[in-house]
Amino acid sequence: MTTAIGVEAVGIGKHFGSFHALSDVSLKVRPGSVHGLLGENGAGKSTLVKCLLGYYRTDEGQFIVDGREASIERPADADALGLGMVYQHFTLVPSMTVAENLVMSRQNVPNIVNWRSEIAGLKRFMETMPFKVPLEVQVGSLAAGERQKTEIVKQLYLQRRFLVLDEPTSVLTPPEATEMLGLVRDLAHSGALTIVIITHKLKEVAAFVDEVTVLRRGRMAGSGSVRDLGPADLTAMMIGEPHAPKNPERQGIPSAEARLVVSGLRTAPDAGRKGLSIGSIEVHAREIVGIAGVSGNGQKDLVEVLGGQRPAESGSVTVDGAPYRASRTESLAHDVRVLPEEPLRNGCVPSMTVVDNLNLRGFDVGPGKSHRSWLDRAGMAARARNMIAAYGIRTPSPSAPIGVLSGGNVQRCVLARELDGDVRLLIVANPCFGLDVKAVAETRTRIMAARNAGTAVLLISEDLDEILELADRIVVMHEGQVVHEMPAKGADPQEIGRHMLGQH
Amino acid sequence: MSTTTLAPAVSNPPARVADVWYPLRRSAEAVLVPLAALAGAVGLFSVFLLALGQSPLDFLDLVWRGAFGSWFSVQNTVQRASPLLLTALCVAIPGQLGLVIIGGEAAIVLGGLAATVAALPLIHTAPVIVWAAMAIAGSAMGAFWIGLSGWLRAKLNVNEVIASLVLSYIGLALFNHFVEGVLRDPASLNKPSTYGIGDQNMLDTVPWLDVHPGMPAGIAACIVCWVLIYRTGFGFASRVTGGNIRAAQLQGLPVTKLILTACAIGGGCAGLAGAIEVAAEYGRANASLNAGYGYTGILIAFLARFNPLAVMPMAILLGGLGAAGGLLQRRMGLPDATIQVLQGLIFVSILASDTLYGRFRWFQPRGTA
Known part of the structure; x- marks a missing residue:
């Protein structure tokens, strides 16, 4: 096992032309601690981390790694110091096994790999790990939580002693997130490595983080121990306002009129994943139906079918009782609107x-x-x-x-x-993915306002908190099927999580 | 570390003044980048000339004189530029939808052939009828031929670059088959040709201006296409599809129909070019139609970044280079392929210049945080 190192940033400044991405930012991360790096989007968190990892060169200030001043000019320098990062999106090759991914990530891979000795070496290495991942399984067949663990194991395999996790739980179910963060905290507290977590989720900060640094608009907004700071303090530091955004208010009850009816919908399997096989989903006027599920369980296919980007093999989609194929004429006639995920990629030119x-x-x-x-x-x-x-x-x-x-x-x-x-039916997919606290609150308020005005809303989200906050009714999808349906009021996140993982 | 620090709240930045000059700078970027690429190509070509022991300055002087130096050379340039206007549209219009159609050569020769075939039974009626029949037949043939590539793309998801290239070979083979076979005039001995459409049915040069009759047709087509692309719902939908097909699908835009229409319009333009070449130059369909206008059109469309108005100066430029070819050959003793070397260099530098967009801060919007 390695030993954790501390990192200190002193007066870091970075500008792009006339735009100051960071000015006079200082950060102190104790060895063997879990440090939270908080801030809205564009606050400079990723710029700071990229400077530390050598992807950007700082204009002012310096980094002190393990008590010594370090000049980090390129990623290889950070690598040599034992600094590493786990990205929000997985960087493992899905078609290769865990062992192949680990060996491949090394700097000095021999031209001819002796797999027997490599596997033996990996097994010995895995013995020393606090959590196990199967070595000879293809990464593509691992669940998201397992993949995340593999990413962390990979960093440890590369002898990292300081690790940045960028939004590590955004693709995990609540039980997976709790388990993963617990493991990471134990690793840090055992003195094996130091962890910095970039996150928006204040609940995770309260439960798993020791100290925080908050950035706002490229400047330090505050720092301190989590024990001394409440969620209200943190929110205030992040958005510069004393009040946390209020949850949007729900008004009126769903009407009996079904706006959207999906029945017997099937799509062809795609790239090794099962196609959709949905018995029935109904969305009524003045109702938000939330579709929960682990990423890649058919939610995307459903949005694509409803948005006209993917053909259905069989089954029917009706809006106001009329068949609906998402043509421009039909969407105009029935006032159907779509808020796609990744709006720049899916909804804009x-x-x-x-x-x-x-x-x-x-x-x-x-x-x-x-x-x-x-x-x-x-x-x-x-x-x-x-x-x-x-x-x-x-x-x-x-x-x-x-x-x-x-x-x-x-x-x-x-x-x-x-x-x-006028919007009669609104289909929404992961509307808040990658948005900052203020934009998230604004987006949710707009969606709730549309519902209150009588719009039927189908909300597909990988963020369970979002579904619990907005939905009137929750539908859980697993492997392309609807596996559970329940009213949102009083729903238990742990129970939903079990259905999301296919444990019914 | 248990101390808690709270930095003073950063006040909101003052409301920004809208960057009113930005649209102008954006247009400037769209003009300056291709010009820089052209300059780069000329620079590389100068190196090539120096290696051959020739003076680049003499070369530029001769190009100027060969292309625009006299009324004769201007006419020569216009004559070459006219079909190029239309074959460039064959690339530019589908290009708005993100398609790269490189089969314009087949559209122009088959359009010329179809126009001739349509004219032959009518040669003893009025010339106006003959011309109308030729224009319709030529455009329809070109529209059909390029439409085939569009149909393969839209319905079967066949890569349109490959489809249009392969269909281009097939089209040229069909053309040769007919011109050297059933449609051949037995009197055409050393250059197999179809029967002629008759001298009385030939298009004359434009009155007063004394330039090639394809010129007004080409300019009109460029203007109509610009209006279509930038001022109509069809053009808007096409640009959305070309910019992001997922967004177009989400908006329920009829992507298949748009692709077929754009390919048919582009092919129709190239087919019309073939019909005009037959009516104005050759009087019959033969291998002269296969002069590479379809390929040079690809270069022009890329130089113009698929903007139909920008096609006009670029077609004149490339037409001028072609017109100067003969003079260069005679005066500098350069091989015929020299102009093709220059065209190739221009094409490569234009493609490479795409990476320059967004590189220069000066062109970027001010005040984004």
Whole structure:
């Protein structure tokens, strides 16, 4: 086993042109501790970490690693010092086994690998680990929690003594997250390595983190021991306001009228994963139905079918009793809107302007839903100006390509566009993925407001907290099937988690 | 460490002034980057010339004189640029949907052939009828041929680059088969050709201007296509599809229909070019149609970044290079392929210049945090 090292950052500054990503940021991480790095999106957390790992060069300040001043100019320098990182998105090769992934990640892989001795060496190494992962199993067949553990084992195998975990629980179920964070904390407290966790989730901070540093707009907003700081203090430091955003208020009860009915829906299997096989899902007016599930259990396929990106093999989708195939005519007639996950990738054209992107729904729609052949450029610009003002979209110019906007502002654009006018059915997928606290609260409030106004909402989310907060009814998906359905009120997260893992 | 520090709250930055000059700078970027690429290609080509022991300055001087130096050379340039305007649209319009169609050569020769076939039974009626029949037949043939590539892409997900290239070979083979077979005029001995459409049915040069009749047609087509792409719902939907097909699907846009329409419009333009070449230059369909206009059109469309208006100056530029070819050959003793070397260098540097977009801060929007 290795021994943990401490890292100190003193007066770090980093700017890109005239934009100051970090100014005078200091950080002190004790060896063998779990340190939380908190902040909204764009607060500079990832810039700080990238400086430490040698992906960026700092403009000011210095790093002190293990008590000695360290010049980290390239990733290899960080590597030599024993600094490592586990990224939010997995970096293991799914088609290779765990053993192959581990050996491959080493710096000095011989041209001809003697697998027998490598496996023997790996087995000896695994004996020393506090948790085990199967060596000869393909990574692709591991559950998300196992994969995350493998990522951590890989870092330990590479002799890291200081490890940054970027949003480590975003793809895990609650039981998996609890287990993984517990293991990580025990590792740190055993003195084997030092952990920095980048996170938004205050509950995890309270339960598993020793000390925190909070960044806001590239500056230090505060730091201290978690024992002394309550969630309210942390939120205040993160967003600079004393009050945490309030949960959106639920008004009225779901009506009896079913807006969306999915029945007997099947899709073809895709890339080794099972296709959809959904018996029935109904969404009523003034109701949010939350679909919970571990990533990759068919939620994405369902959104793609409902959004017209994937054909169904059999079964029916009806909206207001009429068959629905997601054509432009049908979505216009029934006022069906979609908030896709990763809005820039799925719902916007990055190279086109903010004005154009705000008009993707309406560019060919004239008064009274008539078809328009010529673009009404003045009307498009006026509509875009209204949306920019109403949703507080921050853009350098309405004619800037939407690709230059920050994630939160892209999401605001998509919200503005999809919630504009009457919405009878709203399909939402992971709407808050990668957004900061303020943008998350705003997005959820808008969705709840749409529901309160009578919209039927189908919410597909990998964030169980989000579903518990917003949904009226919860449906759990596992391997393409609906395996459980329950009212959201009084639902037990642990029970939902078990269904998500297929333990019914 | 149990002390708790709380830094003073950072006040919100003042509301930013909108960056009003940004759209202008963005347009400037779109103009300056291809120009820089052109300059780069000329620089590389100069090295090539120096290696051959020739002076780059003499070369540029001769290109200028050969392309624009006299009324004769201007006419020569326009004559070459006219079909290029239309074959470039054959790449630029599908290009708006993110498709790379490189089969324009087949569309132009088959369009010329179809136009000739349509004209032959009508040669004794009025020229206007002949011209109308030729234009319709040529465009329809080109639309069909490029439409095939679009259909393969949209329905069967066949890569359109490969499909249009292979269909281009097939189209040229079909053309040769007909021109050297059933449609051949037995009187055409050393250059197999179809029967002629008759001198009375030939298109004359444009009155007053005395330039190739394809010029006004090509310019009109470029303007119509620009309006179509930037001012209509069809064009908007096409640009959305080209920019991000997932977003287009999510908006329920009829992607298949858009692809077929754009390919048909592009192919129709190239087919029309073939019809005009027959009516204005050759009077019959023969191997002269297969002059590489379809391939040069690809280069022009990329130089113009698929913008139909930008196609116009680029077609003149490439037409001028072609027109200067003969002069270069005579005066500098350079081989015929020299111009192709230059064209190749331009194409490579244009493709490479794509990485320059967004590299220069000056062009970027100000005040994004």
